[in-house]
Amino acid sequence: MNIFVLLKRTFDTEEKITIANGAINEDGAEFIINPYDEYAVEEAIQLRESHGGEVTVVSVGGEDGEKQLRTALAMGADKAVLINTEDDIEYGDQHTTSKILAEYLKDKEADIILAGNVAIDCGSGQVGPRVADLLDIPYVTTITKLEIEGDKVSVVRDVEGDSEVIETSLPLLITAQQGLNEPRYPSLPGIMKAKKKPLEELELDDLDLDEDEVEAKTKVIEIFLPPTKEAGRVLEGEISEKVKELVSLLHKEAKVI
Amino acid sequence: MTKKVAVLGEIRDGSLRNVSFEGLAAARTIAEGGEILAVLVGASLGTLAQDMIHYGADRVVTVEDEKLAQYTPDGFSQAFLSVVEQEKPEAIVFGHTALGKDLAPKIASRLGCGLISDAVDVEIAGGNVVFTRPIYSGKAFEKKIVSDGIVFATIRPNNIAPLEKETSRAGEVTALSAEIKDLRTIVREVAKKATQGVDLSEAKIIVAGGRGVKSADGFSPLQELADVLGGAVGASRGACDAEYCDYSLQIGQTGKVVTPDLYIACGISGAIQHLAGMSNSKVIVAINKDPEANIFKVADYGIVGDLFEVVPMLAEEFKNLLIKA
Ligand SMILES: Cc1cc2nc3c(=O)[nH]c(=O)nc-3n(C[C@H](O)[C@H](O)[C@H](O)COP(=O)(O)OP(=O)(O)OC[C@H]3O[C@@H](n4cnc5c(N)ncnc54)[C@H](O)[C@@H]3O)c2cc1C
Numbered sequence A: 001m002n003i004f005v006l007l008k009r010t011f012d013t014e015e016k017i018t019i020a021n022g023a024i025n026e027d028g029a030e031f032i033i034n035p036y037d038e039y040a041v042e043e044a045i046q047l048r049e050s051h052g053g054e055v056t057v058v059s060v061g062g063e064d065g066e067k068q069l070r071t072a073l074a075m076g077a078d079k080a081v082l083i084n085t086e087d088d089i090e091y092g093d094q095h096t097t098s099k100i101l102a103e104y105l106k107d108k109e110a111d112i113i114l115a116g117n118v119a120i121d122c123g124s125g126q127v128g129p130r131v132a133d134l135l136d137i138p139y140v141t142t143i144t145k146l147e148i149e150g151d152k153v154s155v156v157r158d159v160e161g162d163s164e165v166i167e168t169s170l171p172l173l174i175t176a177q178q179g180l181n182e183p184r185y186p187s188l189p190g191i192m193k194a195k196k197k198p199l200e201e202l203e204l205d206d207l208d209l210d211e212d213e214v215e216a217k218t219k220v221i222e223i224f225l226p227p228t229k230e231a232g233r234v235l236e237g238e239i240s241e242k243v244k245e246l247v248s249l250l251h252k253e254a255k256v257i
Numbered sequence B: 001m002t003k004k005v006a007v008l009g010e011i012r013d014g015s016l017r018n019v020s021f022e023g024l025a026a027a028r029t030i031a032e033g034g035e036i037l038a039v040l041v042g043a044s045l046g047t048l049a050q051d052m053i054h055y056g057a058d059r060v061v062t063v064e065d066e067k068l069a070q071y072t073p074d075g076f077s078q079a080f081l082s083v084v085e086q087e088k089p090e091a092i093v094f095g096h097t098a099l100g101k102d103l104a105p106k107i108a109s110r111l112g113c114g115l116i117s118d119a120v121d122v123e124i125a126g127g128n129v130v131f132t133r134p135i136y137s138g139k140a141f142e143k144k145i146v147s148d149g150i151v152f153a154t155i156r157p158n159n160i161a162p163l164e165k166e167t168s169r170a171g172e173v174t175a176l177s178a179e180i181k182d183l184r185t186i187v188r189e190v191a192k193k194a195t196q197g198v199d200l201s202e203a204k205i206i207v208a209g210g211r212g213v214k215s216a217d218g219f220s221p222l223q224e225l226a227d228v229l230g231g232a233v234g235a236s237r238g239a240c241d242a243e244y245c246d247y248s249l250q251i252g253q254t255g256k257v258v259t260p261d262l263y264i265a266c267g268i269s270g271a272i273q274h275l276a277g278m279s280n281s282k283v284i285v286a287i288n289k290d291p292e293a294n295i296f297k298v299a300d301y302g303i304v305g306d307l308f309e310v311v312p313m314l315a316e317e318f319k320n321l322l323i324k325a
């Protein structure tokens, strides 16, 4: 089975976020594999374990993405591809990323492409469905279960807590929801092996793409932090006093009751 | 500049979800006096078109087909795109719901246009339609515009106030027949979870429980408090994973994103993935026995204490208040 994973390197949003020069300050920040993409990597490895084949992890971004790709290789992926856009594009959006990924994937004869359902930084959830559309293959988003037999596929999709059992076929793109699996940690031998696994680096030129074709369709005009909330009021006194005060505050001050 | 705006109405269990009406309100801002067109897609639409008109649509186009009884990306995109082809809207609004999130990127890709997802506000500024959206799990916000082409956005439920319902409003409803074919995904089965009553993403008041609730029974005082307040019960992932409640109650990055007027978090520590789903709530109350719990950092009001003591007392106190009122 020819398996591809779309992997984004993201800012760890557990971290404190600050703004410098109108952009999110990345100095000294921790970067991780987007958590939903970890589920995608894990599922891809499990698919290979049961169906054979090869897992290729693809990321669009800058040089720094290499680290997260190596982690995916250490988890057990076979190959990694970094499409480095640093020198070619200054600003991109979901259209940009999807177009680049689809252009790379179009002649790869992927049986299945696994993505995360959403990136925790920009958080649009667009890239999976956009890539599937550009490749003209079906997709199912936010899945929690995947079963493949021949080219028949049965998927459980999480729909705001309800679940749908969906039947479809390969080739297919899915996006992973939490609950799909428990991603493994890279083992020490895995980390050693990963150093020798192929990590290919491509640029837009290698994909026959012009900058025009991938030009962003949207523009960010401002980034800001939410107004700092005044420190919440932790109520004091006996429990019964606190409860009375809270009810009164919600009624008279916050006016939500 | 005036724009013709198409708004997709979203149907669940035979009625329109509130986010459809919120979409019409967003459209009123975006249109700047242009026409607001509601689009309804489904197997049997009954009188739903009238509701869209009462909430601000000037006109409604419906696409009805047996094959549209269940949402599928292929079926719904074929239906919606045939409306786009006929009507040529200059802007499009969907809800940022399971359906909207799944469908909008495909339509944007088909139309070769940009898409601004999960907007919580829309305004006209400097001649542009400007959307505000949360980024970095809600820790920051960005203002975004579409550079050229169709202005397309999905809006987060419960953030943009719907227009006043006017039952005297009238508008034309036309049916469009579209060819729905070659569906590549088929929904075989839908397991609806036992969530009765208020839709969490539309609830004005939410009482949410976390692992601190300790058992399925532990949710009953929370349910009682929610009943007194006419609200809904939600939960953290911790509570769902511990099987105290169903995943359909989950709030957060992987669960529902909610923006109620009042969010009461009981026995929830306040992990970033939970906050991503509720930090936009207008007023947040935290009840937790650990004074250091992260949830107090986003709370407007906090009570350090045992939820099993505090929650029933709160219910009692609210009952007294509401009887007086
Ligand atoms: C050249 C370039 C320049 C950019 N410049 C900026 C900038 O200046 N400011 C800014 O805020 N953003 C910039 N971006 C990022 C861009 O706006 C989005 O973050 C990106 O397109 C993904 O959208 P998302 O974060 O909403 O991901 P989602 O659509 O939420 O991601 C869903 C899934 O798609 C896959 N995916 C997403 N992104 C990638 C990726 N890069 N590689 C592989 N798989 C991926 C993952 O599986 C992910 O889980 C740039 C992107 C590119 C390609």
Ligand SMILES: Cc1cc2nc3c(=O)[nH]c(=O)nc-3n(C[C@H](O)[C@H](O)[C@H](O)COP(=O)(O)OP(=O)(O)OC[C@H]3O[C@@H](n4cnc5c(N)ncnc54)[C@H](O)[C@@H]3O)c2cc1C
Residues within 6 Å of the ligand: A035, A036, A178, B209, B210, B211, B212, B213, B235, B236, B237, B238, B239, B250, B251, B252, B253, B254, B255, B256, B266, B267, B268, B269, B270, B271, B272, B273, B274, B277, B287, B288, B289, B290, B293, B305, B306, B307, B308
């Ligand atoms: C990719 C990913 C996605 C995730 N998505 C989500 C999501 O969508 N939603 C979500 O909620 N989480 C999500 N999580 C999980 C999240 O990181 C936390 O693990 C989870 O939110 C913790 O749940 P909790 O607060 O109920 O439990 P805990 O962190 O265990 O907190 C329990 C709290 O209860 C308090 N407590 C205990 N007893 C009492 C008592 N008697 N009275 C009062 N207080 C008491 C304790 O002091 C503690 O603060 C996600 C994680 C990952 C990795």
